[in-house]
Amino acid sequence: MLSPDTIQAGHTVLVRMPSGEQKSVKLEQKGQISLGKFGSFKGSLLFGHPYGLTYEILSPTEIRVMPPKRLDDFGDVDATAETNELIVDDTTSQTLTHDEIEKLKQAGMGTEAIIQAQISQHSAFELKTAFSKDKYKKRKEAKFLKAVTVLEPTLFTVAEHLFNKDHTKMRDLRSDALAHMLTLSNVAPGKRVLVVDDVSGLLVAGILERLGGTGRLLSITDIESPPSYSALTFFNYDQTLVSSCLASLNWAMTDREFTPFVPPPPEEKDVRTDRQRQRVSKRAQASKEVQDVREDLWSGDFDALLVASVHEPHSIIAHLAPYLRPSAPVVVHSPYPEPLSRAQALLRADPSWLGPTVHAPWMRQHQALPGRTHPMMSMSGTGGYVLSATKVYVHRFVQFVC
Amino acid sequence: MWSDASTIAEGDLVIVWQTREAIQPLVIEPGKELQLRFGVYSHADLIGIPFGSKVASRNGKGFIHILRPTPELWTLALPHRTQILYVADISFITSYLNIRPGSKVIEAGTGSGSFSHSLARTIGPTGHLYTFEFHQQRAEKARAEFERHGMAGTVTLAHRNVCKDGFELVDLADAVFLDLPAPWEAAPHAYGAMRKDRMSRICCFSPCIEQVLRTVTALNDAGFSDITLYEVLLNPLEVSPVPTPLPIAHAVARLQAAEGRKEERRQKQIAKAARDREVKEKDGDAVAAGVKRTHDEAGTPDSEEGIAPKRARSEQESAHASAPEVDQPEVPFMKPQHEVRGHTSYLTFACIRPSLPVT
Numbered sequence: 001m002l003s004p005d006t007i008q009a010g011h012t013v014l015v016r017m018p019s020g021e022q023k024s025v026k027l028e029q030k031g032q033i034s035l036g037k038f039g040s041f042k043g044s045l046l047f048g049h050p051y052g053l054t055y056e057i058l059s060p061t062e063i064r065v066m067p068p069k070r071l072d073d074f075g076d077v078d079a080t081a082e083t084n085e086l087i088v089d090d091t092t093s094q095t096l097t098h099d100e101i102e103k104l105k106q107a108g109m110g111t112e113a114i115i116q117a118q119i120s121q122h123s124a125f126e127l128k129t130a131f132s133k134d135k136y137k138k139r140k141e142a143k144f145l146k147a148v149t150v151l152e153p154t155l156f157t158v159a160e161h162l163f164n165k166d167h168t169k170m171r172d173l174r175s176d177a178l179a180h181m182l183t184l185s186n187v188a189p190g191k192r193v194l195v196v197d198d199v200s201g202l203l204v205a206g207i208l209e210r211l212g213g214t215g216r217l218l219s220i221t222d223i224e225s226p227p228s229y230s231a232l233t234f235f236n237y238d239q240t241l242v243s244s245c246l247a248s249l250n251w252a253m254t255d256r257e258f259t260p261f262v263p264p265p266p267e268e269k270d271v272r273t274d275r276q277r278q279r280v281s282k283r284a285q286a287s288k289e290v291q292d293v294r295e296d297l298w299s300g301d302f303d304a305l306l307v308a309s310v311h312e313p314h315s316i317i318a319h320l321a322p323y324l325r326p327s328a329p330v331v332v333h334s335p336y337p338e339p340l341s342r343a344q345a346l347l348r349a350d351p352s353w354l355g356p357t358v359h360a361p362w363m364r365q366h367q368a369l370p371g372r373t374h375p376m377m378s379m380s381g382t383g384g385y386v387l388s389a390t391k392v393y394v395h396r397f398v399q400f401v402c
Numbered sequence: 403m404w405s406d407a408s409t410i411a412e413g414d415l416v417i418v419w420q421t422r423e424a425i426q427p428l429v430i431e432p433g434k435e436l437q438l439r440f441g442v443y444s445h446a447d448l449i450g451i452p453f454g455s456k457v458a459s460r461n462g463k464g465f466i467h468i469l470r471p472t473p474e475l476w477t478l479a480l481p482h483r484t485q486i487l488y489v490a491d492i493s494f495i496t497s498y499l500n501i502r503p504g505s506k507v508i509e510a511g512t513g514s515g516s517f518s519h520s521l522a523r524t525i526g527p528t529g530h531l532y533t534f535e536f537h538q539q540r541a542e543k544a545r546a547e548f549e550r551h552g553m554a555g556t557v558t559l560a561h562r563n564v565c566k567d568g569f570e571l572v573d574l575a576d577a578v579f580l581d582l583p584a585p586w587e588a589a590p591h592a593y594g595a596m597r598k599d600r601m602s603r604i605c606c607f608s609p610c611i612e613q614v615l616r617t618v619t620a621l622n623d624a625g626f627s628d629i630t631l632y633e634v635l636l637n638p639l640e641v642s643p644v645p646t647p648l649p650i651a652h653a654v655a656r657l658q659a660a661e662g663r664k665e666e667r668r669q670k671q672i673a674k675a676a677r678d679r680e681v682k683e684k685d686g687d688a689v690a691a692g693v694k695r696t697h698d699e700a701g702t703p704d705s706e707e708g709i710a711p712k713r714a715r716s717e718q719e720s721a722h723a724s725a726p727e728v729d730q731p732e733v734p735f736m737k738p739q740h741e742v743r744g745h746t747s748y749l750t751f752a753c754i755r756p757s758l759p760v761t
Contacts, residue, residue, distance in 0.1 A: 002502075002503075005600060049758065050599060050600050050601070050756035050758075051600070051601060051756075052600070052601040052753075052755050052756055053755060053756065053758070054755070065758055068627035068628070068755040069627060070622060070627065071618070071619075071622040071629065152500070152600075152601045154500040155497055155500070155502075156497050156498050156500065175497065176490075176493075176494050176497070176634050178497070179493040179494050179496065179497035179498075180489070180490065180493045180494075180636060182493065182497070183474065183489060183492060183493035183496065183520065184474060184489070184493070186472040186473070186474065186523070188503075188523045188524065188526055189503045189526035189527065189528070190526075209502050209503075210502060210503065210524065211503070212502060212503025212504060212526055212528065213503070214503075301408070325408065325452075325453075325454065326452045326453060326454025326455060327452075327453040327454025327469050327470040328454070329472070337639070337736050338736075340736070341639075341641045341734045341735065341736035342734055344641045344734065344736075345641055345643060345734035348641075351456065354419065354456075354467055354469075355419070355422060357638065358638070358639040358641060358736060359636040359637060359638055359639065360636070360637045360639060360738070361490070361634070361635075361636055361637075362634065362635040362636070362637055363494070363632060363633070363634045363635075364632065364633045364634075365630065365631065365632050366630075366631035366632070366633070366748075367631075368614070368618050368629050368630055368631040368750065369618075370615070370618065370619060373611070373614070373615060373618070373631070385639070386636075390454070390467075390469065391454060392454055392455070392456050392467055393451075393452045393454050393455045393456065394455075394456050
């Protein structure tokens with residue numbers, strides 16, 4: 001398998017705090033996971049655990065697995081007779097002060113007990129509706145509970161995390177848009193795929209996952225050195241499997257006419273030490289590897305092209321089209337509609353492309369609670385735009401008859 | 403699953419694309435002919451050409467595209483036995499349920515097999531799909547289809563009502579997808595069939611909110627956690643070449659020019675009226691002198707004779723005015739389609755959190 005079953009030393013994990021915030025932490029053998037006011041604990045406590053558990057932080061050396069939260073039973077929701085008719089909006093209803101709470105904490109009182117104390121000191125609590133009591137408890141829990149969840153690094157959770165953290169950096173590639181790209185491009189084990197990824201490697205990660213450790217992913221970059229894709233670190237993929245699938249080439253090297261500058265091998269007398277000899281052979285090896293990847297691109301027969309790039313989409317498609325098999329899908333994401341509408345118009349006018357289509361992915365999450373189910377009050381306004389088309393081989397028998 | 407060769411061979415399944423609205427599957431059988439709106443094609447002619455070819459018809463009536471099948475094209479082309487899942491839902495569910503190569507997946511019901519094909523592709527040869535269909539005829543058709551499509555090694559199909567009889571699988575599935583009229587009846591069975599040593603996930607697909615509410619309660623009662631609800635759509639946009647819209651200054655200039663011409667014409671009319679008056683006065687003198695004129699003899703009266711050519715001229719002028727020397731190249735503008743899908747179904751997700759291995 002491409003990804004590990006359990007949490008290991010050296011993994012990067014996503015930790016969700018009671019406030020809903022998420023933090024990525026690299027687990028060192030002796031490192032601490034520090035989560036500010038929610039406390040800290042030794043990362044090694046997680047080693048060997050499956051992903052997806054929630055823990056209560058008891059002390060820096062002790063954590064306890066918490067049972068998953070269940071939906072609260074409100075009974076017959078129509079029977080909640082309480083309304084906010086008599087509730088006065090002021091600060092006098094809570095008589096427990098901040099200082100008193102701090103003292104309780106120092107005295108070693110548990111989170112649940114503190115929340116109970118606050119409720120018992122709340123003069124208007126019983127006037128609240130069942131829903132509003134629940135909301136109050138949840139708010140207090142988010143504030144005081146030291147419960148953290150180690151998320152499983154799935155494509156969905158990592159895409160959500162990166163999108164929520166900095167959607168601009170991710171070029172508005174939302175989790176659903178990424179999912180559509182992977183489906184429309186028909187990526188599957190054993191396929192040969194071309195990618196242009198300016199979204200921190202999230203698209204690369206998605207394709208790698210769908211290849212499942214077999215096939216070829218060739219990433220075309222606009223930088224001189226091999227890319228370091230930060231999104232890949234979240235998945236803790238098996239590095240041997242990744243490097244057997246993934247190769248990269250920069251745009252200059254894709255050009256058949258271009259001959260990269262290879263320094264002439266130094267003269268025998270200049271290579272005296274082992275270190276010098278090693279350096280010479282390493283350099284030769286590196287330029288051979290690049291040449292191999294170039295040959296692989298030129299050999300063509302790629303099954304799909306996926307693009308989420310800062311560069312103009314049609315020029316990318318035109319540049320890489322010769323290396324795609326006929327019937328291969330091309331899928332391009334952009335945060336902006338204009339580059340895609342232009343590319344769509346150009347592809348439509350070109351008989352070697354079939355069915356160029358632009359879609360805007362739309363996604364809406366709902367709160368699903370008994371008696372309180374409704375769409376979220378705020379949602380993401382855009383996940384970008386997706387252009388897809390199929391490459392066509394114009395057969396020599398084709399004659400255009402009107 | 404399907405041929406991976408570059409060229410088409412006898413017995414291959416291909417997708418025939420005539421237009422976006424006319425896409426159909428075809429199995430290549432030499433000796434047969436394909437008769438379409440866009441011409442007649444002999445199967446034999448298609449053998450040996452690359453998948454993805456654009457092919458002209460023998461009778462010169464047009465051309466078609468012969469594509470390599472993918473689950474997505476199959477979804478567009480497949481014979482519908484039931485309401486099918488669309489690509490937006492398929493891709494989102496696959497992603498949220500973390501389905502990938504090697505995954506063990508349960509699907510109920512099989513329906514037309516649209517999602518089954520997509521799942522089989524994604525899980526690959528190391529994964530497995532257990533699919534359940536309670537309608538016997540549909541189950542048999544789907545089974546035959548999976549066999550023909552080379553999916554028999556990846557897909558196990560059972561004809562069973564899972565709401566009543568469960569899945570007969572224990573602690574096995576990484577992901578479960580329920581597209582059933584009453585998913586709440588199958589939720590406890592699903593819980594038993596799913597693995598507990600790692601995160602496993604379920605999705606229930608229901609078009610109505612009332613179904614969702616019952617499902618949420620049933621999932622919670624069965625022991626699932628992290629229950630959430632999504633809707634997804636892929637809104638199609640249409641691109642059309644539109645002449646670059648002109649700046650408003652252009653309208654200002656055109657209207658002002660027209661205003662100028664109107665004034666010019668008014669002046670001309672005044673001048674003409676003055677001339678006409680002069681002529682009339684002369685004519686009046688003539689009548690007085692006993693010269694008789696009738697309408698019949700005169701044909702069109704003077705006044706009309708005067709206006710007709712004038713109107714023609716003004717049309718010429720305005721045509722000229724609306725097409726002055728402005729560069730108005732066409733640009734591809736994009737807008738949402740007029741009528742789009744507004745709802746497919748609610749996707750209710752939940753998961754089973756893993757339990758710690760006993761040490």
